[in-house]
Amino acid sequence: MKRLTEKQFEQAISQLEIGDQSILIARGVLVEGKSQADFARAMNITKSAVSQAVNRVWNAYKELAEVPDGYEKVTVILPRHQAYQVRKWAKEAKGL
Template sequence: MKKRMNEAQFQKAIKDLDIGQQTVDIAWGVLVEGRPQAEYAVALGLSRGAVSQAVNRVWAAHEANLPVGFERVTAVLPEHQAFIVKKWAADAAKKTKEQAS
C-alpha cells in the first residue's frame, strides 16, 4: 500500500515538526502528489535512505494524529477474532474519513 495523504492531513502532520524545507518538499511530493522517492534521490543527489527518512518522519507524525476517542492497538489474536477486529478498523477508518470530508 502506497503511503498517501491529502493536503490537510499533510499540514496537520508537519505543524509541530522541526524539519527543514527540503524535507517538507520531499514529503509533500511523495505523500501528497504521489511522486516516486527515487525521483527526489536523483534530483537532489541524496541517498534513497535519506529520502525515505524524510518521508517516514512526516508519515509517522501523520499516524500519531488520531481522532479524539481513538486509540492505536496491536494485538495477536486467533484468526476469527482478527477478522472481526480488521472489520472494525475498516469501519472506523471509513467513519473518520467521512467526518473529515
C-alpha cells in the same frame, strides 16, 4: 503507497521541527505521489534521506490519526504527583 491529502500533510508537519528540504521531499512523495527513487535522483540525494523525511512526516500523521476528535495528544514532563493525575485522566478518557 503512502499518500496524504494536503490538509493531512499540513497537520502532520505542524507537529514537527522539520527543515524546508525535508518538507519539500515529504510533500513530493506523500502528497504529489512521486516515487522516492525518482525524488532522490532528481535532488541528487540518497534514497535513505528521502525515506527518512517521508517517514518522519508519515509517523507524525499516524500519531495524529490515533487521536479522536475533540482530543489532543500532549507530551510533557511533570512532577510525579501531577503525572499521576494526568495518567488517571488518560485512563478515564480511554473509557469514553
